[in-house]
Ligand SMILES: Nc1ncnc2c1ncn2[C@@H]1O[C@H](COP(=O)(O)OP(=O)(O)OP(=O)(O)O)[C@@H](O)[C@H]1O
C-alpha cells in the first residue's frame with residue numbers, strides 16, 4: 001500500500017526526517033509513537049503533499065511514486081489525513097464542506113455525486129454513530145468547535161470518505177474517555193483486509209482499543225524501534241529516554 | 244481565430260462581439276450630438292431642454308479625482324454616444340421582427356428573450372449598446388397595471404411619470420458622470436408599480452456593450468407607488484476589447500409610503516486581460532430615495548467584472564421609519580480595481596440602515612470600500628450597522644476600508660465593524676487534502692466568505708452568482 005524508503009526532509013535547512021523507512025501493507029494498522037518534535041506530523045504532512053519541504057528518498061503508494069501526485073490527487077486515490085490541528089474556515093458551512101469534499105472524491109473515481117438529500121441522510125447517520133450533535137453540521141467549519149469536536153469532525157470525514165490509507169495525527173489527544181472509545185470504534189468499523197492505517201499517538205490507551213498490528217517509535221527523524229503492542233506498553237512504563 | 248484570442252475567450256466567455264450593422268451618432272460630445280440622440284428617439288422638447296441644461300452644467304464640472312483607482316484621461320470627444328443596431332430604425336413590434344443575430348447574441352449570453360423559453364418567471368428588458376431590444380412578459384405585467392419597458396418607450400407613453408421623477412433623485416447638477424449621463428443617456432429600463440401591487444415576478448434588465456469606442460449611458464428609473472413591492476435584477480457583459488470602454492449609468496429608485504424596492508446587480512463586464520489591458524470603466528451612479536414613510540430600499544451587488552468599478556449605490560432615507568440596505572460583494576483579480584461602497588443619508592426619524600460589504604482581492608488587484616453614514620440632526624432614533632470584511636488572496640493585492648461617519652443626532656447610533664483576513668496556505672492544504680483542487684478550494688472559501696450577501700440575491704440568480712464568484716478568481720492561487 002505505502003512504502004516509505006529512506007525518507008529525508010528538511011525545512012529551512014533544518015533536518016527533520018533522517019532516513020525514515022516504513023512499509024505498510026493493505027489491511028495493516030501501524031501505530032507511530034515518539035517524543036514531541038520528533039517529526040511525526042512532518043511525516044504525515046509530507047505523505048499528504050504539504051509543500052515547503054526539501055525532500056529526498058522514495059515513497060510509493062499503490063506501487064506508484066507518491067510525489068508525482070498533487071495533494072488532491074492523493075486524496076482522490078484514497079489517502080486521508082486526520083489533522084492534528086484541523087483548520088477553521090470561517091463562513092464555510094460544515095455540512096457543505098463535507099459534501100463538496102465527498103463529491104469531489106466520488107467524482108474523480110467515476111462515482112455519482114450525491115445530491116443534498118442523499119448526503120444529508122448519510123452524514124446524519126455517521127454523525128450519530130460518532131455521537132456528534134447534528135447542529136454542528138450547520139456551523140462554520142471548525143469555527144468555535146471544541147478540541148474534541150474538531151477531532152470527531154475529522155473522524156466523521158474519514159468515515160464518509162472511506163479512504164484506503166488513513167493517517168491519524170494525534171486524533172486521540174484532547175479526547176475524553178467516552179470520545180476516545182467512539183473514535184477508536186470509528187477506526188475499527190472501517191478496518192478491513194484492504195484498508196490501512198497509520199496512527200500517530202502519544203498514548204497507549206488508544207492502542208488498547210484499536211490494537212495495531214505494529215508499533216513504531218519515531219525519534220530524531222527515523223524509526224528507532226519497531227515491535228507489537230508490547231512496545232507501546234513498555235514505552236508507557238519507561239518513556240523514550242531508555243530506548 | 245488566432246490562438247491568443249482563443250486563449251482569451253476561455254477567460255471571459257462573454258467576450259465575443261456581434262457583427263451587426265449599426266447607426267451611430269457622429270463621434271464626439273456636443274449640442275449637435277445631443278440633439279441627434281433626442282431627435283432619433285423622437286423625444287419631447289422638455290427632455291431635449293433638460294439634456295441641454297445638463298450639458299451646460301457639464302461644461303463647468305470637473306471629473307472627480309479623489310478615488311483610489313486612477314485611470315488615464317478619457318477623451319470624451321473620441322467616443323460614440325449613440326449606437327444602435329440598424330434594424331432598429333423601425334422599432335420592432337415584437338420578437339419575430341428582431342434581427343436574428345441579436346437573438347443569437349442574447350442566446351449565447353443565456354438571456355431568455357423568447358417568451359416561449361420562459362425562465363423561472365423572470366421578465367427581461369435587454370439593452371444592446373444604446374437601445375432597449377425587447378421586453379418580455381409585457382402582457383402578464385400589464386394586467387396588474389405594472390409598467391416595465393424601456394425608458395425610451397416610457398418617455399413616449401408615460402411622459403408624466405417620467406417628467407415627474409426623472410432627475411428627482413440624481414439631479415442634473417449632481418456630479419460629472421451623472422451629469423454626463425443626463426445629457427447623453429440613450430436607453431435603459433423603466434418600472435412603475437402601482438399602489439398596493441406586489442410585482443409577481445423578478446424584473447430583469449440585461450446590458451450589453453457591443454460596438455467599439457462606444458460609451459454606454461443607460462438610465463433606469465424605478466418607481467414603487469404606495470404599498471407596492473418589486474424585485475429587480477440587472478446583469479451585464481461586454482465583448483473583450485483592448486481599449487477601455489466607459490459605462491456611466493444612472494439608476495434612480497423611488498419608494499413611496501410602505502413600498503419596497505429590492506435592486507440586485509450582477510456585474511460581469513469585461514475586466515481586461517491578465518496584464519490589465521482593456522476592460523470596462525464602470526462609473527455608475529445609483530441612488531434610491533425612500534420618499535415615503537416605512538419605505539424600504541435594498542441594494543445587492545455582486546461586482547466581479549470591469550477594469551475599474553467605481554460606484555456607491557446609496558439610499559436617502561427621507562420618510563420616517565424608512566430603511567436602506569446595502570449588500571455588496573466586490574471581487575478584484577489580476578489588475579482590476581474597485582472603489583465601491585454606499586451612502587446612507589438618514590433624514591427621517593427612526594430610519595435604519597444596514598451595510599454588509601465583502602471585498603475580495605487577488606493577484607495585483609486593489610479593492611477599496613468607501614462608505615458614508617450620515618445621520619442628520621432631526622433623524623431621531625436612527626440606527627446604522629456596518630460590517631466590512633476584506634479577504635486577501637496572495638500578497639500582492641490590496642484592501643482598504645474608508646468609512647465616513649457623521650452622526651448629528653444624540654439619539655441615534657452607528658455601529659461599524661471591519662475585518663481583514665487572508666486565505667492561508669494551511670486552509671488551502673486542508674481543502675486540497677479533502678479532494679478539492681485549488682480553484683474549488685478558493686471558490687468554496689470565498690463563497691463562504693460572501694454567503695451573507697449571496698443569500699440576498701433572488702434564488703434564480705444566487706446559483707449563477709456563486710459560479711461567477713468561483714470563475715472570476717480562477718488562477719488567483721497556485
Ligand atoms: N515550518 C517549520 N519551520 C521550522 N521548523 C519546523 C516547521 N515545521 C516543523 N518544524 C520543526 O520540525 C520538528 C518536527 O515537528 P513535528 O510537528 O513533525 O513534530 P511531532 O513529532 O509531530 O511533534 P508533536 O508530538 O509535538 O506533535 C519540530 O522541531 C518542529 O519545530
Ligand SMILES: [Mg+2]
Nearest residue numbers: 040041042084
Ligand atoms: Mg505532531
